[in-house]
Amino acid sequence: MKIVIVGAGAVGAYFGARLEEAGQHVTFLVRKTRARQLEEEGLHITSPHGNYLFNQLNLVEDATQIEHADLVILSVKGYHLEGTLPALRTLVERGAKILPLLNGLEHIPILQEQLGEEAVLGGFAYIITTLNEKGHVIHSSQNHDLIFGPLHPSQTGFCEELEQVMSTAVIDARQSKQILMRMWNKYMFITAFSGVTTAANLPIGTIRQSPSTFNLLHKALIEMKNLANAYHVSISEEQLNQAVTNLQTLPHESTSSMHQDRRKGLTLEVEHLQGGALRLANKAGIQLPVIETLYGLIKPFEQ
Numbered sequence: 001m002k003i004v005i006v007g008a009g010a011v012g013a014y015f016g017a018r019l020e021e022a023g024q025h026v027t028f029l030v031r032k033t034r035a036r037q038l039e040e041e042g043l044h045i046t047s048p049h050g051n052y053l054f055n056q057l058n059l060v061e062d063a064t065q066i067e068h069a070d071l072v073i074l075s076v077k078g079y080h081l082e083g084t085l086p087a088l089r090t091l092v093e094r095g096a097k098i099l100p101l102l103n104g105l106e107h108i109p110i111l112q113e114q115l116g117e118e119a120v121l122g123g124f125a126y127i128i129t130t131l132n133e134k135g136h137v138i139h140s141s142q143n144h145d146l147i148f149g150p151l152h153p154s155q156t157g158f159c160e161e162l163e164q165v166m167s168t169a170v171i172d173a174r175q176s177k178q179i180l181m182r183m184w185n186k187y188m189f190i191t192a193f194s195g196v197t198t199a200a201n202l203p204i205g206t207i208r209q210s211p212s213t214f215n216l217l218h219k220a221l222i223e224m225k226n227l228a229n230a231y232h233v234s235i236s237e238e239q240l241n242q243a244v245t246n247l248q249t250l251p252h253e254s255t256s257s258m259h260q261d262r263r264k265g266l267t268l269e270v271e272h273l274q275g276g277a278l279r280l281a282n283k284a285g286i287q288l289p290v291i292e293t294l295y296g297l298i299k300p301f302e303q
């Protein structure tokens with residue numbers, strides 16, 4: 001399978017490297033600065049599942065240089081989605097299905113509208129990873145889960161094949177036949193977790209020490225569960241309780257990628273996550289007061 005990574009940052013470079021390590025054919029479609037950095041440094045991963053360094057990368061800066069692709073792993077930030085659309089169009093014309101790993105949900109209808117419903121798979125990742133100042137990938141969680149599945153009936157066979165390919169790599173990749181519900185479940189978790197850690201500028205352990213702050217997480221999860229219901233996606237009480245348990249048991253220093261970005265002074269995905277939830281709520285005619293408050297508190301730090 002010919003795989004292209006669009007967004008060779010913390011998430012994309014990690015999964016791309018793991019697939020490369022497994023002997024898969026991986027091409028990294030990158031912009032100039034990241035291309036120079038990867039040429040000079042190579043692709044470094046530091047991870048509890050084994051470090052990796054690769055110097056012979058297939059790097060391209062223009063999608064038209066790629067003759068054929070079967071799969072694109074799309075792992076840019078929500079605010080960079082628009083900029084990837086011309087390259088994605090080219091790659092879909094050349095045979096690719098798109099597997100987006102962005103947090104949130106607003107990108108799915110945009111991709112489906114721009115590229116056609118048959119081209120866009122469902123997917124997301126559970127991993128904590130970041131780039132250091134040299135562009136090396138620092139993976140700090142035990143989990144490195146990549147969940148994917150069909151959003152269109154025509155994708156069933158492709159997802160079976162993809163499961164086979166992913167099983168060759170040192171990642172916990174699996175297919176879900178209920179991918180839309182699973183994406184909503186992750187959206188519920190990340191909107192609450194990124195919202196409170198970023199607004200409070202604190203990791204989860206410190207938030208847990210303040211019951212009234214931890215309670216905000218719980219309320220934000222409930223609002224997101226209600227939002228999913230408004231879109232006819234049923235998140236169970238058990239899933240909600242599991243999210244709370246995860247927040248209760250994450251290591252003290254764990255935090256969201258959005259909070260890591262706030263600490264580094266980088267642009268925040270608040271519009272794509274909390275903003276996206278508020279737009280969906282508005283369309284459905286429901287209120288999300290806690291998410292709206294978190295949005296307002298994070299917004300000044302967005303840039």
Ligand SMILES: NC(=O)C1=CN([C@@H]2O[C@H](COP(=O)(O)OP(=O)(O)OC[C@H]3O[C@@H](n4cnc5c(N)ncnc54)[C@H](OP(=O)(O)O)[C@@H]3O)[C@@H](O)[C@H]2O)C=CC1
Pocket residue numbers: 006007008009010011012029030031032033034075076077078080083084101102103125126127128129130131257269
């Ligand atoms: N980090 C984490 O632990 C997790 C993140 N996520 C989600 O995954 C997504 C990606 O996050 P993350 O990997 O942290 O982000 P990063 O900022 O580390 O990586 C994004 C990469 O996308 C590249 N990019 C942007 N636009 C383009 C383009 N037009 N063509 C090619 N490359 C482009 C950027 O390159 P350039 O250097 O050129 O700007 C950058 O390297 C987000 O939605 C995030 O919420 C999900 C789970 C965990």
Ligand SMILES: CC(C)(CO)C(=O)C(=O)O
Pocket residue numbers: 103125126127128190193194255256257258
């Ligand atoms: C919550 C976590 C770490 C899980 O993958 C995540 O998606 C993020 O912080 O962006």
